[in-house]
Amino acid sequence: AQASTANIRDFAMIKAFYRNYPSSLAAVRAKLNRPLTLSEKILYTHLYDPKNIQEYKRGASYAEFRPDRAGTHDIGGPMAILQFMTSGRDRIALPAAMVCDHLVTANAGARKDILFADQFNKETYDFLRDVSRRYGFDFWPAGSGICHQVFLENYDFPGGMMLVTDSHTPTACGLGMLAIGVGGADLVDALMGTEWELKMPKLIGVKLTGHLQGWASPKDVILKLAGILSTKGGTNCVIEYFGDGADTLSATGKATIGNMGAEVGSTSSVFPYDSHMKSYLQATGRAAVASLADGVAKDLHADPEVLAHPEKFFDRVVEINLSELTPYINGPLSPDAAMPIDKVGETVKSKGLPQNIEVALVGSCTNSSYEDFTRAASIARQCLDKGVKIKTPLIVVPGSVRIRETLKRDGILQTFEKLNATVMTTACGPCIGQWKRHIGDPSQKNTIIESFNRNFAGRNDGNKKTQAFLASPEMVVAMAIEGDMGFNPLKNTVTGANGASFKLAAPTGEELPKKGFATNVKGCVIPDFKKIEIKVSPNAERIRLLTPFAAWDGKDFVDLPLLIKAKGKCTTDHISPGGKWLPYRGNIDRISDNLLERAVNAFNGRSQSVWNVVNKDYETPAKTARLYKNKGIHSVIVGDDNYGEGSSREHAAMEPRYLNVSVVLAKSLARIHESNLKKQGILALTFVNPKDYDKIREKDRISVLGLKELAPGKTVTVVCKHEDGTEDRFQAAHSYNEKQLSWFRAGSALNAMKKAA
Numbered sequence: 001a002q003a004s005t006a007n008i009r010d011f012a013m014i015k016a017f018y019r020n021y022p023s024s025l026a027a028v029r030a031k032l033n034r035p036l037t038l039s040e041k042i043l044y045t046h047l048y049d050p051k052n053i054q055e056y057k058r059g060a061s062y063a064e065f066r067p068d069r070a071g072t073h074d075i076g077g078p079m080a081i082l083q084f085m086t087s088g089r090d091r092i093a094l095p096a097a098m099v100c101d102h103l104v105t106a107n108a109g110a111r112k113d114i115l116f117a118d119q120f121n122k123e124t125y126d127f128l129r130d131v132s133r134r135y136g137f138d139f140w141p142a143g144s145g146i147c148h149q150v151f152l153e154n155y156d157f158p159g160g161m162m163l164v165t166d167s168h169t170p171t172a173c174g175l176g177m178l179a180i181g182v183g184g185a186d187l188v189d190a191l192m193g194t195e196w197e198l199k200m201p202k203l204i205g206v207k208l209t210g211h212l213q214g215w216a217s218p219k220d221v222i223l224k225l226a227g228i229l230s231t232k233g234g235t236n237c238v239i240e241y242f243g244d245g246a247d248t249l250s251a252t253g254k255a256t257i258g259n260m261g262a263e264v265g266s267t268s269s270v271f272p273y274d275s276h277m278k279s280y281l282q283a284t285g286r287a288a289v290a291s292l293a294d295g296v297a298k299d300l301h302a303d304p305e306v307l308a309h310p311e312k313f314f315d316r317v318v319e320i321n322l323s324e325l326t327p328y329i330n331g332p333l334s335p336d337a338a339m340p341i342d343k344v345g346e347t348v349k350s351k352g353l354p355q356n357i358e359v360a361l362v363g364s365c366t367n368s369s370y371e372d373f374t375r376a377a378s379i380a381r382q383c384l385d386k387g388v389k390i391k392t393p394l395i396v397v398p399g400s401v402r403i404r405e406t407l408k409r410d411g412i413l414q415t416f417e418k419l420n421a422t423v424m425t426t427a428c429g430p431c432i433g434q435w436k437r438h439i440g441d442p443s444q445k446n447t448i449i450e451s452f453n454r455n456f457a458g459r460n461d462g463n464k465k466t467q468a469f470l471a472s473p474e475m476v477v478a479m480a481i482e483g484d485m486g487f488n489p490l491k492n493t494v495t496g497a498n499g500a501s502f503k504l505a506a507p508t509g510e511e512l513p514k515k516g517f518a519t520n521v522k523g524c525v526i527p528d529f530k531k532i533e534i535k536v537s538p539n540a541e542r543i544r545l546l547t548p549f550a551a552w553d554g555k556d557f558v559d560l561p562l563l564i565k566a567k568g569k570c571t572t573d574h575i576s577p578g579g580k581w582l583p584y585r586g587n588i589d590r591i592s593d594n595l596l597e598r599a600v601n602a603f604n605g606r607s608q609s610v611w612n613v614v615n616k617d618y619e620t621p622a623k624t625a626r627l628y629k630n631k632g633i634h635s636v637i638v639g640d641d642n643y644g645e646g647s648s649r650e651h652a653a654m655e656p657r658y659l660n661v662s663v664v665l666a667k668s669l670a671r672i673h674e675s676n677l678k679k680q681g682i683l684a685l686t687f688v689n690p691k692d693y694d695k696i697r698e699k700d701r702i703s704v705l706g707l708k709e710l711a712p713g714k715t716v717t718v719v720c721k722h723e724d725g726t727e728d729r730f731q732a733a734h735s736y737n738e739k740q741l742s743w744f745r746a747g748s749a750l751n752a753m754k755k756a757a
């Protein structure tokens with residue numbers, strides 16, 4: 001069966017949600033007896049046990065939730081489903097969708113790339129299609145779109161809570177949903193209908209005033225905010241937007257802001273329900289959902305007392321006046337390297353980065369709205385009108401088939417094509433390293449500009465030399481005209497074919513298509529829950545059934561070698577890179593060959609070179625860890641600040657676990673990664689005194705003592721025996737609660753769950 005919009009099962013769930021929302025909220029109010037932010041309304045009405053409402057301390061107490069729906073994709077999905085299958089359940093407990101979006105390589109253009117992907121990824125797609133049918137996921141085949149755009153167009157609803165195995169899940173805040181990126185093991189909790197646990201997040205209130213002018217766009221709100229908060233400033237926080245300015249932004253503009261909230265490490269983002277969300281729901285065939293949301297609209301906002309005195313109710317308040325906002329370009333190598341447009345040229349020059357822009361990319365799940373593309377096209381049209389040939393090749397990645405067909409019908413895609421743009425298929429492609437980039441000399445630093453969300457080293461094209469900058473789609477197209485980072489489209493002029501110079505007019509766009517969205521698009525395959533046999537060959541390359549990890553043996557970890565002491569930024573892209581590895585995300589043995597491939601060894605400043613205590617030589621972390629595993633040796637990873645930031649990929653925790661890493665000890669841990677480590681049974685620790693990081697030496701033997709007495713809030717002792725016979729001792733902290741400790745002891749959360757069942 002095919003469906004192009006949210007199906008009946010979904011609507012029944014949504015109706016029940018809105019029917020119960022007023023009474024659930026009344027119960028929360030009766031218990032907490034204080035004004036509530038919108039985030040709290042959504043969080044507390046989704047507590048797993050509504051009879052057990054209590055005040056949870058933000059940033060400290062764990063609470064258990066029951067999300068409304070779930071989702072995954074073709075690289076997070078396989079491992080999540082493999083874990084779900086070990087539970088023996090027959091069907092998933094809540095509505096969910098599976099979107100095949102990450103495994104399509106952008107190379108020759110939409111048509112050819114999708115044909116190639118269908119062949120190349122057959123093993124994974126067949127598996128995901130079968131498990132979707134049997135266990136109950138709506139299945140979106142490759143080429144349907146990028147998950148967050150598909151969810152926005154079909155499933156997200158105001159006031160709801162959703163979990164998806166992807167860090168950019170908070171895109172759903174464009175429709176007022178509190179959506180959270182999680183690892184596969186967390187998703188399994190939701191799929192099984194058991195409690196899903198989260199530390200009650202702190203709240204950052206962002207008050208938006210005024211309204212956007214000229215070149216400024218919703219993307220610039222989050223680019224500026226990333227500069228204010230930094231990549232870790234949102235850790236364990238929900239960012240809640242409010243203020244008159246919020247009401248001026250389109251639903252899709254809000255979605256862009258929420259999408260990139262992941263770049264500041266936030267748990268989620270949320271916007272109050274408004275007329276823009278209503279219009280978007282109506283335009284995407286969900287007028288009925290909009291009417292239900294209208295019925296509880298007052299409570300899809302923070303309480304008036306909160307809005308009057310935000311500083312009393314949020315842990316931090318940031319104010320941004322949209323009327324004064326200028327466009328930003330952030331980069332390279334970190335999304336928080338924020339530069340207002342008039343500082344870009346001089347900054348790039350002073351850092352000695354290449355001025356010449358080699359590729360410009362628009363679209364992806366971050367900026368694929370009708371508004372985004374019409375604004376970008378308004379710049380492209382000015383070039384066409386004046387006969388200007390843009391200097392940088394342009395790549396367009398529409399976020400879904402529905403948006404692509406709408407843009408085609410309205411002549412927008414053709415505008416880009418007249419500028420010689422290549423339109424890629426509606427999939428992640430260059431956003432996640434699935435890009436066969438044709439580049440002259442990859443050993444040279446080179447600059448690209450993109451309207452995507454993440455610009456870590458190697459993220460887009462797998463080349464660490466690439467310096468990627470983030471901007472709004474209209475700014476990306478404008479920068480492509482001169483192909484020079486020194487160009488400021490707000491100030492400088494462009495020369496037309498007749499030799500006359502002109503200044504680009506500020507972009508203009510339309511929030512929603514006047515003729516509505518195209519409806520002649522194929523939708524998803526609706527599951528029939530048929531108990532088909534899920535076949536996985538033991539020799540399959542892409543998918544491998546899982547064997548449970550061994551339980552903790554009850555002993556302290558003694559004299560373990562150091563696998564790596566990582567220096568500086570070590571994101572999940574550094575721990576388990578994408579690109580050529582993506583197809584193997586369902587085969588733990590194969591994917592583990594990329595372990596820590598991009599992490600920098602603090603002792604020699606190099607990647608792929610760590611000390612191997614068995615061979616007494618330098619080898620790659622993956623080879624070293626595999627040798628240790630084969631010899632029954634366990635090891636320790638030491639990390640710097642915000643270790644494991646970036647995506648939600650649990651492979652960054654499963655791979656070290658599979659290769660016998662017992663402990664990750666870091667200055668600080670990124671939220672999702674920390675949760676993934678705990679779920680997979682690795683002991684996740686942080687230095688009580690971050691300076692103790694400096695005490696770790698390359699050939700140390702590391703012990704972690706006091707594990708039998710491990711208890712919430714209690715530190716453990718770490719002993720580092722140095723090669724010269726001396727030793728250092730210090731304390732390490734953890735954030736485990738009792739339940740999480742049971743995961744550690746059982747070897748993984750799944751083991752613990754099975755034991756309890």
Ligand code: F3S
Pocket residue numbers: 101146147148166168364365366427428429431432453
């Ligand atoms: Fe895809 Fe994630 Fe980018 S969903 S488009 S890879 S941010």
